[in-house]
Amino acid sequence: MSESDDSYFERLVDVDALESYLESHLGATDTFEVDRHAGGHSNETLFVTWGDRDLVVRRPPPGETADTAHDVLREYTVMEALQGTDVPVPETVLACDDHDVIGSDFYVMVRERGVVIRDEEPDQFAAPDHRRRLGEQMVDTLASIHRVDYEAVGLEEFGRPDGFTQRQVDRWQRQYEWAFEVTTDERDVPAVHELTDWLQANVPEDPPHALVHGDYKLDNVMFETSPPPTVRSVFDWEMSTLGDPFADLGWLLSYWPDDGDQSAAVGTAGGAEFLLRDGYPTRDELVDRYESATGLEFANDRFYRALAVYKLGALGEMFFRRHLEGNADDDTYPQMEERVPTLAARAKRIVEGEE
Known part of the structure; x- marks a missing residue:
């Protein structure tokens, strides 16, 4: 990442805080990596490796735009409700409205590949x-x-x-x-x-x-x-x-x-x-x-x-x-x-x- 990319990434996620949050909910792991998916649009997408699990974190963009960005917890709500229906959606894992973790609402889902x-x-x-x-x-x-x-x-x-x-x-x-x-x-x-x-x-x-x-x-x-x-x-x-x-x-x-x-x-x-x-x-x-x-x-x-x-x-x-x-x-x-x-x-x- 360039210096500007590094700076933006730091605004997106406090890696240590995210690790502590995930550990408290998913258990400890020896493997933890976070990468930004550059193809995101209105909301940001982070790819997370947690042990043998490939996860995705979705959050609004940082700064003032986060106040008016699309509600990621609303996105989580509908996907959580659709688990087990005929509608194919990613498996939901966690949702968090505590801004002390990474500075915004966010949710975690299983990463799909296709x-x-x-x-x-x-x-x-x-x-x-x-x-x-x-x-x-x-x-x-x-x-x-x-x-x-x-x-x-x-x-x-x-x-x-x-x-x-x-x-x-x-x-x-x-x-x-x-x-x-x-x-x-x-x-x-x-x-x-x-x-x-x-x-x-x-x-x-x-x-x-x-x-x-x-x-x-x-x-x-x-x-x-x-x-x-x-x-x-x-x-x-x-x-x-x-x-x-x-x-x-x-x-x-x-x-x-x-x-x-x-x-x-x-x-x-x-x-x-x-x-x-x-x-x-x-x-x-x-x-x-x-x-x-x-x-x-x-x-x-x-x-x-x-x-x-x-x-x-x-x-x-x-x-x-x-x-x-x-x-x-x-x-x-x-x-x-x-x-x-x-x-x-x-x-x-x-x-x-x-x-």
């Missing part, structure tokens, strides 16, 4: 039958999340499902408005205002209630290393709550390109063009399988798919504001000047039935 797919297709899955199974596994796992009896597993107070969908539209409208305070000096995105009006006018009434993941997509799922593709674990439950399951399905579909789309690029960072290869299910096939697995009819599909792309655009516009204000050091942020209008145009095509 394949996480981002923008490249794993060689071992590069066959039509494996591709189809991969898509089916994604939908089947999402359906298992939505079938959870959240009251039976103790999550009845985990969210407010009534009004969830309307609150989603309101929340992301506010995010755009915040970003536009700065970004409209560079360029306007009229399509966003049209989309906002359409979404506000078309919020579905009385959608079903379920446990929702909140960010369900390929790179938040781990597969077993060997084929055929089998979901090993679902990660990143920071945004989970009780709400409208179709919001999860729309989000997954927004990352899943189809033949006939004007572009396979999706999201704020591009797209997974490999999903267009022979064998991967189409979006319609994913929806059909989801409906069969849950018994739910994915009505208002244009609304949920447009909402997902609208949310992606809002994230991009917030990135663009941070770039313009000099509050970000990320090469993708200035690209949002063009990508957000592209996402808004895509959402309009969805609304108009062209995608």
Whole structure:
């Protein structure tokens, strides 16, 4: 590690204090190592070797941002509740709200090992039958999340499902408005205002209630290393709550390109063009399988798919504001000047039935 890396690591964890805490709960060991996983996003991930056990510690970033970061104990709560259900999640070990240990809330889980797919297709899955199974596994796992009896597993107070969908539209409208305070000096995105009006006018009434993941997509799922593709674990439950399951399905579909789309690029960072290869299910096939697995009819599909792309655009516009204000050091942020209008145009095509 560089000197700056060392300094940041010291802010993340008091190694001696963590060792004492783990020893008091897990027993003594002769082997103790801690390494930071550099691929973390909003929350930090530390890999811990404790004797013959490989563990993960999750905590918010240090400093002022920790006060507003996603609640890691909320993430622990849902994964703990899902132990023993049909939903594959890492084994939870400990949760700690004593900031005297490492300076923040944190939790410990067993480290999973497998394949996480981002923008490249794993060689071992590069066959039509494996591709189809991969898509089916994604939908089947999402359906298992939505079938959870959240009251039976103790999550009845985990969210407010009534009004969830309307609150989603309101929340992301506010995010755009915040970003536009700065970004409209560079360029306007009229399509966003049209989309906002359409979404506000078309919020579905009385959608079903379920446990929702909140960010369900390929790179938040781990597969077993060997084929055929089998979901090993679902990660990143920071945004989970009780709400409208179709919001999860729309989000997954927004990352899943189809033949006939004007572009396979999706999201704020591009797209997974490999999903267009022979064998991967189409979006319609994913929806059909989801409906069969849950018994739910994915009505208002244009609304949920447009909402997902609208949310992606809002994230991009917030990135663009941070770039313009000099509050970000990320090469993708200035690209949002063009990508957000592209996402808004895509959402309009969805609304108009062209995608």
